[in-house]
Amino acid sequence: MTRRIVVMLMMLLVVAAGMGIYAWRLHKKVTADEERLAQQQQSAAPPANGPTTNVTLYLASDADATLYKKQLSIPLPAERSEQARAILRALFGTYLQSGSQHPIGAGADIRDVYLLNDGSAVVDTNAAFADAHPSGVLAEELTITSIVATLNANDAKINRVKIIVNGAERDTLAGHADLRRFYVASNIGQLAKELQ
Amino acid sequence: LEVTELSFGLRRPVTFAVLIVVAAGVLAIQFTGRRSIVHAQVGAPGQIAVFSPQSSYAIPVVDVGGQPYVGLVDLLEPLGSVETKLDGKKLKLHFSSAGNKQQEAELHDGKNDIKVGGKKLKLPANFVLQNGRGYISLSSVSELLPRLGLQPVDYRTASQRLLIGNVAQRFTAELKKGTPSRLLLGFPAPVNPTVATEPGKVRLTFKRDPVVAPEPTVHYDDPLITGTSFSEHNGIAELEITGSAPLMANFADGGKTIIVTAAPAPAPTQAVQQLPLSVPQTAATALPQPTPQAPPRPRFLVVIDPAHGGADIGAAITPQLPEKDVVLALARRVQHELQARGIAASLLRNGDYAIGLDQRATSINAARPALYIALHAANTGKGVHVFTELLPAESAEPGGFLPWDAAQAAYADLSGTVAGSISAELENRKLPNSTLPAPLRPMNNVAAPAIAVEIAPPGASVDEIASVNYQTQVAQSIAAGVQAVRAKLPEVNP
Numbered sequence: 001m002t003r004r005i006v007v008m009l010m011m012l013l014v015v016a017a018g019m020g021i022y023a024w025r026l027h028k029k030v031t032a033d034e035e036r037l038a039q040q041q042q043s044a045a046p047p048a049n050g051p052t053t054n055v056t057l058y059l060a061s062d063a064d065a066t067l068y069k070k071q072l073s074i075p076l077p078a079e080r081s082e083q084a085r086a087i088l089r090a091l092f093g094t095y096l097q098s099g100s101q102h103p104i105g106a107g108a109d110i111r112d113v114y115l116l117n118d119g120s121a122v123v124d125t126n127a128a129f130a131d132a133h134p135s136g137v138l139a140e141e142l143t144i145t146s147i148v149a150t151l152n153a154n155d156a157k158i159n160r161v162k163i164i165v166n167g168a169e170r171d172t173l174a175g176h177a178d179l180r181r182f183y184v185a186s187n188i189g190q191l192a193k194e195l196q
Numbered sequence: 197l198e199v200t201e202l203s204f205g206l207r208r209p210v211t212f213a214v215l216i217v218v219a220a221g222v223l224a225i226q227f228t229g230r231r232s233i234v235h236a237q238v239g240a241p242g243q244i245a246v247f248s249p250q251s252s253y254a255i256p257v258v259d260v261g262g263q264p265y266v267g268l269v270d271l272l273e274p275l276g277s278v279e280t281k282l283d284g285k286k287l288k289l290h291f292s293s294a295g296n297k298q299q300e301a302e303l304h305d306g307k308n309d310i311k312v313g314g315k316k317l318k319l320p321a322n323f324v325l326q327n328g329r330g331y332i333s334l335s336s337v338s339e340l341l342p343r344l345g346l347q348p349v350d351y352r353t354a355s356q357r358l359l360i361g362n363v364a365q366r367f368t369a370e371l372k373k374g375t376p377s378r379l380l381l382g383f384p385a386p387v388n389p390t391v392a393t394e395p396g397k398v399r400l401t402f403k404r405d406p407v408v409a410p411e412p413t414v415h416y417d418d419p420l421i422t423g424t425s426f427s428e429h430n431g432i433a434e435l436e437i438t439g440s441a442p443l444m445a446n447f448a449d450g451g452k453t454i455i456v457t458a459a460p461a462p463a464p465t466q467a468v469q470q471l472p473l474s475v476p477q478t479a480a481t482a483l484p485q486p487t488p489q490a491p492p493r494p495r496f497l498v499v500i501d502p503a504h505g506g507a508d509i510g511a512a513i514t515p516q517l518p519e520k521d522v523v524l525a526l527a528r529r530v531q532h533e534l535q536a537r538g539i540a541a542s543l544l545r546n547g548d549y550a551i552g553l554d555q556r557a558t559s560i561n562a563a564r565p566a567l568y569i570a571l572h573a574a575n576t577g578k579g580v581h582v583f584t585e586l587l588p589a590e591s592a593e594p595g596g597f598l599p600w601d602a603a604q605a606a607y608a609d610l611s612g613t614v615a616g617s618i619s620a621e622l623e624n625r626k627l628p629n630s631t632l633p634a635p636l637r638p639m640n641n642v643a644a645p646a647i648a649v650e651i652a653p654p655g656a657s658v659d660e661i662a663s664v665n666y667q668t669q670v671a672q673s674i675a676a677g678v679q680a681v682r683a684k685l686p687e688v689n690p
Contacts, residue, residue, distance in 0.1 A: 065577055141632070141635065191633060
């Protein structure tokens with residue numbers, strides 16, 4: 001083996017080591033960015049200015065499979081669909097706090113709420129809501145019941161709710177609860193009573 | 197080699213280069229070794245059919261380093277009680293089957309020396325661990341199973357059929373010459389092959405019966421039936437009967453006898469159609485005769501659906517324990533407990549493969565069960581949750597046309613009765629439980645009484661969800677709950 005080949009091998013080793021260090025730093029940066037983004041999304045909450053209004057949240061608890069009511073005072077926009085969105089973002093904000101009794105996937109958010117004249121509401125969630133939601137019949141059912149009951153408790157005109165993900169229909173939330181159907185508020189109200 | 201020389205490298209360049217090449221070689225071996233196992237998980241080439249006195253089922257075969265392997269727990273679970281414990285690269289296994297004492301085995305990843313019941317055993321190929329699951333080569337199955345108390349073992353390589361215990365059904369073939377001649381096939385137990393006919397041939401395909409032939413081919417010196425040919429492939433057995441004229445097959449003696457004879461000639465005129473088509477009875481035909489098709493008798497069948505399967509793992513109970521495996525083990529226990537109470541039960545999924553939600557619903561409704569039970573598992577909550585479908589009760593009568601998405605509504609009351617009965621049995625066994633409606637597919641599409649059961653760990657430890665004791669208690673509760681309300685559930689015509 002000539003000296004030239006040895007030098008070349010050494011140079012290749014140095015380059016490989018350099019690339020390794022660069023990849024490691026890049027990985028750390030991406031992780032830090034993701035954490036920062038998740039923290040930003042975890043604080044998904046209504047705007048903190050303006051007069052506040054009392055809203056009712058139906059919060060789920062996994063440990064004992066129950067729903068309980070909680071009053072919260074938050075600033076609400078004037079428009080109905082924006083109000084519904086703000087209330088659901090407050091609900092998600094509670095679930096995303098550390099120590100939540102019903103954790104949902106990091107980054108879960110409400111993209112939009114569409115209200116139709118026949119009393120239907122279509123809740124458009126982001127992909128993280130469904131992709132990172134804990135999988136299980138009970139866990140998914142509690143989330144859906146919590147969303148529908150909360151919407152109906154704060155806007156009695158909403159009598160049925162459909163949940164879509166990233167603007168599209170999805171078969172199930174996380175492998176179990178059906179997302180293809182409209183949930184009738186009176187049915188869910190009955191279920192919410194059983195769960196209290 | 198001197199450390200100083202190595203650290204500078206340039207003084208002995210050849211040594212240094214050799215070291216780099218060796219290091220690269222080691223890395224390459226590691227890399228390719230990992231790839232071969234990963235490939236095994238992705239590219240499953242097929243499956244084997246397993247027949248045993250306890251259960252008949254199919255398990256997937258994976259390719260590890262060019263050799264066919266099967267999951268150890270997949271293979272053993274339907275045959276008895278299995279508990280595994282992973283300790284680094286070592287898998288400890290406790291297995292017991294009916295009538296045999298519990299056996300303990302120790303297997304190490306990448307090694308073929310194992311211990312069973314304290315004695316050493318050398319397998320033909322290495323044991324492999326992948327994602328916490330143990331795999332053994334098909335060539336090792338015949339060595340390992342007898343040591344676990346399961347024998348005799350007959351692995352039929354060509355047909356990928358594994359016969360455990362004395363389950364092989366050797367049939368007899370007797371030609372009764374006459375006008376027309378008849379071939380009488382006798383089986384030790386009732387069989388249920390699919391029958392296909394084509395000009396001059398009848399083909400019997402045995403998918404669920406461990407049928408084996410005394411001879412692969414037989415030739416007959418007969419003007420009508422000229423011979424039989426037996427073959428096995430892809431987990432099934434086929435018996436082809438050839439003749440010089442169109443043939444037909446009739447079942448007799450409760451499915452233990454199949455009679456192959458000439459198919460009746462097509463009727464040329466109305467007058468001939470009115471003639472009796474039955475074969476004239478002769479003194480020589482003392483053997484069982486084909487019985488006329490009786491109207492189907494109503495029967496009580498429970499279809500058990502272990503949710504998920506294949507790439508759809510369901511919930512990750514732990515990183516090594518997917519929901520699909522937990523519910524398959526539970527489903528087999530529920531089936532066993534139901535059968536022990538004299539209730540016919542079948543599994544919608546009896547292996548690790550995917551079934552879509554609509555496909556599940558179609559299969560369930562086609563089976564026309566008296567009851568459908570879906571099984572789920574999760575690591576949230578505690579104890580057992582029994583669900584009925586969350587649908588508004590509708591006035592639709594069972595039996596008529598039902599809307600696909602709300603077919604379950606007509607059976608809501610009966611489903612609630614079953615759920616309540618199971619909940620009471622869980623209560624009797626002091627298992628924490630609740631009964632709730634849930635929006636769960638494909639339960640809403642099922643045109644029969646239907647419930648879903650989701651098990652969560654009974655206590656603080658998540659691993660308890662897979663414990664034999666817990667699952668057996670849950671399975672007994674479900675079976676006892678069904679048995680208690682069986683009289684209220686209608687039997688259904690198949």
